[in-house]
Each structure stands twice: as C-alpha cells, then as structure tokens.
Amino acid sequence: MTPRFTDPDALADAIIERVGRRIVLGLPLGLGKANHVVNALVARALKDPSIHLHVFTALTLEPPRPKSDLEKRFLGPIIERTLGGYPALAYAELQRRDALPSNIEVDEFFFQAGTRLSTPSAQRSYISANYTHAAGYLRERGVNVVAQLVARRGDRLSLSCNTDITLDLLAARRAGQDDFMLVGQVNDELPFMPGDGDLPADAFSHLLDGPDVQFPLFAPPKEPIPDASYAIGFHAASLVRDGGTIQMGIGAISDAVAQGLIVRHRRPDVFVDTVRRLSPDQAAPVACGPFEMGLYAATEMFVDCLLDLWRAGVLKRQVDGAVLHGGFFLGPRAFYRALREMPEDERAKFQMQAISGINEIYGDEAARRAARVDARFVNTAMMATLLGAAVSDGLDDGRVVSGVGGQYNFVAQAFALEGARSIITLPAVRGSGRKAASNILWSYAHGTIPRHLKDVVVTEYGVADLRGRTDRDTIVRMLSIADSRFQPELLDEAKRAGKVEAGYVIPEAFRNNTPERIAEALKPARDAGLAPLLPFGSDFDAVEQGLLPVLGRLKAAQGDSRALLAYVWKGLGAPAPGDGLRRLGLEQPRTLNERVLALAVRGAAAG
Template structure:
C-alpha cells in the first residue's frame, strides 16, 4: 500500500528517510507543482544545513507584482480574487531576494516572463534547454524525487495538468534509466484527465491528501486583446488550412488567433474583408472559408481558447479519438471548471501525453506524420531581425526573460513535416510615445531561432513568408511588416551592409504601417462584434471591464508626457466615472498625487 499523509512535514521526513540527505527534486513546470511538499522540504533544508536540496523545474508561477499606484489599485483586488489562496513557493521568494542558502540550489529552464530579470542567482542557474531535453538533464543530475500535483478518482490518480516530463521520466524509470520516488499531492480542483497520465496508487511512493493541503489552482485572468494582437491573430488565422493541425500558446495573441479562426468559420466573408483591410497585399495567400473537416491540435500547452475552438466547431478533426493532444495546461478558473464538468467521453477527446510525443515526431514517426497534416505552429516572440532570426527568450545583455521552451521543437517540426509552417508572431512595436521602440531590428546579440530556420513572421502589418528567400528578399519582406516610424532607419542599416541595393525604396503600400491604420482597418469588425476586447469570458466585473480602455489610454500616455498632461487637464472639468473611481479608491482623493491620478482617470475616460 502506498503510504498516505495529511501533514507535509511528516511526509518530508519520510522522503528523507528513503533517499537520504541529498535530494534532487524534479518538479513539473507550471501548475503541476506539489507546493506543500516542496515547501516542507525547503523548510527542512533551511533548518538543517547538512541537508542538500537541489530543485530542477521550470515556470514557477507567482502572482503579478503591480508597479505603479494605479496598477495596484486596479490589479490588487483582481489578483486577490483570482489568485488568492494559492500557496507561494518558498524557494521562489528566497530566489527573488537572492538569499538562497548554500545547501539549496534551484535550476530552471523556463521563467515566468520577466520575473527573474533582477534575480542574479536565478540568472546564473538558468539552463538554456529545449523542453524535450529537460527530462534527460534531470536524469543526468540523478533525480531521486519527483513531486507532482494530481487529481483523484477512487484509487486512481491522474497527472492531469502535467503529463509532459513526468511520463518521460516514468518511462525512463521503467527502463532502468532512472530511480526516483514519485510523490503525489492530491488537489480536488484538478480535473481528472484520462489517458496516459491515469495511474494507479502503486505508481506513487507517497501521497499527500487532506483538507489542510487543498488550495485553489493558479488561475491567471484573461487578458484583453489590443488592436495589434487582433490584427496579428486575423493574419495568422488566414494561414491555417481546413483539415490541418494547430499549435499555439497562451496570451492575447493566441486568443486573437482563436477568435480569428472562429470568425472565419462563422462569418467567412467578413473575415476575408477584415484581413484584406489589414494587409496591403495577400502574401501569403489568404485561406478563407468555413472549417468543414476542422482542425486537430498537437500542442505542448493546452490553453482555454482551444476549448472555444471546440465549442465553435473548428477543432473537430480526430486523431486516435482525440481532437487535441497536449503536454500541460494552464488557464483561468473557468477553464478548470469546464474540464471538470465536461462529460467523460468529451474529456477523453483532450488527451494529455508525454512532451516527447508532442514536441517531436520521433518514436512513432509514421503515425505522427500522418496526424500532423498541414501543421501551423503558431508561437510568439519578443523581437526579430531583418534577416529572419527570432528572439524569444532573452535580452541583449544575456539576461533571460523566459526561456526557449518548446519553440525550437515546433520550428524544427515545421521543416520536418510536409506542408507544415512555423508562424512566429510579434507586435511590430513595444511601448508608446517617446518610449516606442521597434521589435524589428537589424541585428541582436543572440537569437532563439536562427535565421536559417526562418519561415513565416507576422506583425500587425502583415505576414512575411521568408522560407527559402535570399537575404535581400527576406529584408524586403520584413521591412514591409515593420512599423513605418522605424522603416527608414532599418532600411539604411540594410543598405550600409550591402544587403539592399542603394536605390531600393519601400513600396508605397507598406509606408502606412501605423497604429491608426490598424485601428481603422479593424473598426468594422469591432463594430460588428467580431473583435471584442474579451471574446472568451473574463474575470473582470462590468466596472473593471469599463475601466480597461481608460487604463489602456493612460498606459500608452506613459511614454508621452504631453498626452498625460492633456488627460490631467481635461480631467479637471470632465465628468467623473463614479463607479470606476470608487473601484479604484479615488472617490475622495486626499493627497495631491491622488488628485492628479483622479484627474488623469477622468480625462482618459472622457476619450
């Protein structure tokens, strides 16, 4: 019988008794961490310097940390409502403060975006790794404990949200290539996912279960979709053939891609008209029309908008009885609830698998090639160069923002599979006003995806088909999707390097790449309700949703002092949005700072 525990400290003692005083602890990325087990082991190591704890993981989830007073006022209650009760991981706090003791090491191969930029120890212990290599690196380190959150049904336990690396490690253990304890912590909010991750109790060495160790799952709220993301999403949706395969990640751009696919399915004429307004030319050609055969998803991350594609009748092509094969999932609370409430035969169509089977075609190669027909692997990036290299994980000075994850795996698949394409998406610009900067660059210190693997790059201004193109033609196509504020300087750089002829001029059709043109092109779709701010539900209440455009204008004005002053001056006499000001705690401003903030909100609300 697998021993059951209700006290994580007692379980930690039992684990130490089994493996000794050197623990190499493997934790699933993201949602699947057994937080109470981890924290109990960290607490033991903090009390006992003779105990060495080496944690290997990725994507340590932490609530966002609002920076400005206005962000705190708006986000504070939302964070408490959606993420309150989630137990903080003790090692993350020590790491962020840069005070890990010598006997606790933490290695990660993927960071929650931007959370470790100012944590030197985390930057030093980062491992640049493809997702599919992480299990091998764990084995090389001598992993002897894996602690995972699990769902329970009778005496069966599901790896649920994180089959990804754990299944590969279990296969290695079965083959005699690894020897570790699998420790499960039961969480009743996790949906029980059938399939490869459905395990008997005997698969676990220890199980932690009881009311005292239940906690709400980490559930990031949905992001509103800005114009640039919508434009990118509609462009990407126009490249997906009916009967094909889709992969995408989390965030506003992925939601926009999903909404674009749904609009295309339900309103094909309006969809094509929107894409044609957004792009001066149809390059690559637009795929229009409804999804008769439908799509199949082979995606490392199972995100909630894929459920919306299923409900809309887009995600319906089945492979081995499934419309989706995924490696891990993360999403808002409504997503977890939908999976829990789903009829079992329908939930069985969403199958969680080992990451080696999702992110690679090797092993059962013939079957995977047959399944992943006309695949479109849609991934996001931070920046791209005119020569087609993609930067998704780090800064020019070497600091890591997030990680490589599975992006390289999907780019490689796009070249290995017949008819497949890698689609890299990114906004053409970051920041606003004087702080605006181009995300299309001439060169950068490093790249996540090298330029010899260039394929399709999409910004709000269009799609650039780069596969097999010369350097000269690659540059031309990238210039065509760059923001026009930065095109002249980029053009000059390319000419100085001799990569473009001295007399080359960007065609007139691509010299109106401005946010105003995108807003104009999207206006009919927005007016028709085809591009709502939050198409797939929201954790924001009605007042908060009303504040979103206001806060968006103020955020944009941070890079334009004149615009910010203009909002403040307008707000002195503008009508007060009473409900919004109450929500922000600004109904009765007391200090000069609060009065200025109130005027700014009133001015931005006035438009």
C-alpha cells in the same frame, strides 16, 4: 498500499528517511507543482544545513507584482480574487531576494516572463534547454524525488495538468534507467484527465492528501486583446488550412488567433473583409472558408482558447479519438471548471501526453507524420531581425526573460513535416508615442531561432513568408511588415551592409504601416462585436472591463509627461467614468497624488 500523509512535514521526514540527505527534486513546470511537499522540504533544509536540496523545475508561478500606484489599485483586488489562496513556493521567495542558502539550489529552464530579470542567482542557475531535453538533464543530475500535484477518481490518480516530463521520467524508470520516488499531492480542483497520465495509486511511493493541503489552483486572468494582437491573429488565421493541425501558446495573440479562426468559420465574409482591410497587398491570398474537416491540435500547452475552438466547431478533426494532444495546461478558473464538469466521453477527446510525443515526431514517426498534416505552429517572439532571426527568450546582455521552451521544437517540426509551417508572431512596435520602439531590428546580439530556420513572420502589418528566400528578399519582406516610423532607418542599415541595392524604395503600399491604420481596419469587426476585448470570458467585472481601455491609454502615456498632463488637464472638465473612480479608491481623493490620478483617469475615460 501507498502510504498516505495529511501532514507535509511528516511526509518530508519520510522522503528524507527514504532517499537520504541529498535530495534532487524534480518538479513539473507551471501548475503541477506539489507546493506543500516542496515547502516542507525547503523548511527542513533551512533548519538543517546537512540536507542538500537541489530543485529542478520551470515556470515557477507567482502572482504579478503591480509597479505603479494605479496598477496596485486596479490589480490588487483582481489578484486577490483570482490568485488568492495559492500557497507561495518558499524557494521562489528566497530566490527572488537572492537569499537561498548554500545547501538549497534551484535550477530552472523556463521563467515566468520577466520575473527573474533582476535576480542574479536565478540568472546564473538558468539552464537554456529545449523542453524535450529537460527530462534528460534532470536524470543526469540524479533525480531521486519527483513531487507532483494530481487529480483523484476512486483508486486512480491522474497527472492531469502535467504529463509532460513526468511520463518521460516514468518511462525511464520502467526501463530500469532511473530509480526515484514519485510523490503525489492530491488537489480536488484539478480535472481528472484520462489517457497516459491516468495511473494506479501504487505508481506513487507516497501521497499527501487532506483538507489542510487543498488549495485553489493558480489561475491567471485573461488578458484583453489590443488592436495589434487582433490584426496579428486575423493574419495568422488566414494561413491555417482546413483539415490541418495547430499548435499555439498562451496570451493575447493566441486568443486573437483563436477568435480569428472562429470568425473565419462563422462569418467568412467578415473575415475576408477584415484581412483585406488589414493588408495593403490586396493580391495576397486569404484562406476564407469555414472549417468543414476541422482542425486537430498537437500542442505542448493546452490553452483555454483551444477549448473555445472545439466549442465553435473548428477543433474537430480527430486522431486516435482525440481532437487535442497536449503536454500541460494552465489557464483561468473557468477553464479548470469546464474540464472538471465535462462529461467523461467529451473530456476523453483532450488527451495529455509526454512532451517527447508532442514536441517531436520521433518514436512513432509514421503515425505522427500522418496525424500532423498541414501543421501550423504559432509561437510568439519579442523581437525579430530583418534577416529573419527570432528573439523570444532573452536580452542582448545575456539575461533571460523566459526561456526557449518548446519553440525550437516546433520550428524544427515545421521543417521536418511535409506541408507544415512555423509562424512566428510579434507586434511590430512596443510602447507608444515618444517611447515607441521597433521590435523589428537590423540585428540583435541574442537569438532564439536562427535565421537559417526563418519561415513565416506575422506582425499587425501583415505576413512575411521567408522560407528559402535570399537575404535581400528576406529583408524586403520584413520591411513590409515593419512600422513605417522605423522603416527608413532599417532600410538604411540594410543598404549600408550591402544587403539591399542602393536604389531600393519601399513600395507605397507598405508605407502606411501605422497603429491608426490598423485601428481603422479593425473598426467594422469591432463594431460588429466580432473582435471584443475579451472574447472568451473574463475574470473582470463590468466596472473593471470598462476601466481596461482607460488604463490602457494611461499606460501608453507613461514616460510621456506631456501626454499625461494632457489627460490631467482634460480631466478637469470631464465627468467621472461611472463607478470607475470608486473601484480605484479615487472617488474622494485625499492627497495631491490621488487628485492627480483621479483627474488623469477622468481625462483618459473621456478619450
């Protein structure tokens, strides 16, 4: 019988007794961490310097930390409502303060975006790795404990949200290549996912289970979808073939792609009209029909919008009885609840697998090639160069924003599979007004995907098909999807480098790439309710949803004192935005700062 514990401290003692005072602890990325087990081991190492704890993981989840007073007023209650009760990971608290003692090491190969930019120790211990290589690097470090959150059904346990690396490690252990303890912490909010991660209890050396170690799952709220993301989403949806395969990640752009696919399926007339309005190249081909055969998903991350695609009848092509094979999942609470409450025969259509089977085609290559027909791998980048390189994980000074993850894996698959394409998406611009900056650059000192693997790049202004193009034609296509405010400077740089002929002029059709044109192009779809801010549900209440566009305008004006003052001035004669000021605690401002904030909110609400 697998020993069961209700006290994490007692379990920590049992782990140390079994493996000794050098613990190499492997933790799944994201949701699947056994937080109480980890924290108990950290506490032991803090008390006893003779214990050396080496943590290897990725995507340590932490609630967002609002920066401005207005953000705190808006996000504070939402964070408490959606993420309250999630136990903080002790090593993350120490790492963020650069306070890890010498006997505790933390190596990560993917950061929660932006959370470790100002943490030197985390930057130093970051490992740049493809997702598929992480298990091998953990084995090289001598992993002797893997601690994972699991779901329970009778005498069976499911790896649920994180089959990804754990299944690869277990395969190595069965082959006699490694010997480690698999420790489980039972969480009753996790859905029991059938498939390869459905294990007998005796696959685990120890289990932590009891009412005192239950906790609510980390459930980030949905992001509203701005115009630029919707434009990107509709463009990308036009590239997907019926009967094909799809992969995508989390965030507003992925939600926009999913909504674009649903509109295409249900309202192909509106879909075609929207894409034509968005694209100045009226001759561009657009896939427009509904999905008769449907799509199959082979995706490292099972995101909730893929469940919405299944509900809409878009995700329905089956491979081995499944419409989706995924490596891990993370999403809002409604997503976890939907999986928990789904009839077992339906839940079996969503199979979780080892990351080696999702992110690569090797091992069972013939079957994977047959399954992943007409694949479209949709991933996001922060920036891209005119020569087609993508910058997705880090800055030019070497600091890491997030990580490579599986992006390279899917780009490589796009070139290895017949009929497949890699689609890199990004907004053409970040910021607004005088703070606006182009995300399309002549060059950048850091790259995630090199230019020789350029394929398809999509911004709100259109699609650039770059595969096999000359440098000159690559630049010309990238200029056509850049924001017009930055096109002249970009073109000048290309000409100075001799990559574009001196007499080249950007065609008239591409010289009106502006946010205003995108807003106008999307207006019919917005007015028809086919491009809502939150198409797949929300953790925001009605008042908060009403405040989203107001706060969006104020955020866009940050750093522009004249724009902010204009909102304050306008607010002097503007009515209060419903219950918005009460929700923000600004209904009866007491300080000068609160009075200015209240006026700015009034002005932004007035438009």
